[in-house]
Amino acid sequence: MAWQDDAGRDLVRSFGERMAMLVRGEGSYLWDADGKRYLDFLAGIAVDSLGHAHPVFVEAIATQAATLAHVSNYFATPPQLELAARLKRLAGTGESGRVYFGNSGAEANEAAFKLARLHGGADRPRILALKDAFHGRTMGTLALTGKPWMQEPFLPMTPGVEFIDSSVEALEAAMDDRVAALFVEPVKGEAGVIDLPEGFLQAAREITRSHGALLIVDEIQTGAGRTGEWFAFQHAGIVPDAITVAKGMGGGFPIGAMITFGAASDLFYPGTHGSTFGGNALGTAVAGAVLGEIERAGLVENAAERGEQLRTAILGIDSDLIGGVRGRGLLLGVALTHPIAKAVVAAAQEHGLIINAPNDETIRLVPALTIGDVEIDEFVSLFAHALSTVADALLLENTTEVHA
């Protein structure tokens, strides 16, 4: 098949085989090169907040591209300043907050890593991060990512980062006055949608504050309304020192940001960081329009309500393969009772449903924040169908084994 051959020959091998050749999207639906339609419950990995080809997204790109796309950070532009003010308001930083713009999640976390070093200086060389949390694939953010198998081929890492269990006891044991910052992923998405223990963020805020360390919350997957609040830290009622945002804030346009609170906003000074593309007029106009539409259409509330509806509907599916549902809002992980997530993803695709398996025992659901009854009903029917296809195949295998 032509596209598989081209992809296999021409694209970097760091990604697995491409699942399909997609040519078009509209709302929560995608079409492949053969005209087959899919219900999209992956949304570009929690990126396409408004679904595909949303008129607000399309209009923002077209209008800004025809007005002013890029001028460099030697200049300010109206969309950049509007987005910075909007992010400060949504994150609740008050006057003193500041925003750094990059083009991806990793770039936002690189900025946060440098923020931690600026805060720590020579006296605070230690940085704490959580085991299994994901913070990115660049050399800096990989050093923050508590997954030894990901780091292993690229050792040595940038020094100073130590990984702890996601428990208050582990944090208390590791913390001292030589820690510059604690990095937290509030729901561990890539690890399989793992919630933090109840009360962890509040305790982390207290413990970091009492030792003079920064609390940096990676909201790259959880931010922009996905968990049913604008940012996941807001469920805990705390004020962090910095958050990083990317995936959903651009609705499909690559953009990331670090938002600082209070005194942490004064750490960067001229010459300490930068980006050629970061904060360009085109990207900031699109992100501003996407966040504006999330606000106008009440999609943060929709994420909270539809998330609960989806959770209830999944738990109502009559299948021994479902062990439970983790996560919050429209960042959900379906725990499977057998390590068959890859087979479920493949069966779902056969049936016209796109979902994702962050590991062998979890299905991650991160649909557009715009979903309603129609998408949820269709999802439940397709997902149940995929589960029963896999259950039948498993049974068949067992039977074959018995007869062999």
Ligand SMILES: *Cc1c(COP(=O)(O)O)cnc(C)c1O
């Ligand atoms: C996706 C993700 C990143 C990395 O973002 P990129 O845009 O892929 O660089 C970092 N942290 C978290 C929590 C993520 O989900």
